[in-house]
Amino acid sequence: MRSWQVERRKRTKHLIELGGLVVKAGLVDLTGDDRATILGALLWMADKLKSEERKRALALWTEKGNGAFEAEHSAGAHHRPQSRQDGA
Numbered sequence: 001m002r003s004w005q006v007e008r009r010k011r012t013k014h015l016i017e018l019g020g021l022v023v024k025a026g027l028v029d030l031t032g033d034d035r036a037t038i039l040g041a042l043l044w045m046a047d048k049l050k051s052e053e054r055k056r057a058l059a060l061w062t063e064k065g066n067g068a069f070e071a072e073h074s075a076g077a078h079h080r081p082q083s084r085q086d087g088a
Contacts, residue, residue: 024068 022028022038031037048057 027038027041048054
């Protein structure tokens with residue numbers, strides 16, 4: 001495989017993972033899949049990161065994100081699929 005193909009696949013995987021975060025955060029459902037609203041929210045975040053509130057915003061968002069990842073990891077470890085008992 002050529003190096004540009006490898007790089008393209010890496011980039012595609014990265015973009016898919018970022019899109020998954022938008023879904024995981026519930027933004028698709030909460031906005032009714034309104035991409036202008038989602039983009040507006042992301043632009044608002046970018047503005048915060050360019051402002052004097054950068055450190056505070058990063059700390060807050062990092063804590064919240066880490067908590068969500070930990071909760072998801074804990075839920076996955078404790079909620080294994082159970083066999084169905086209803087005969088289906």
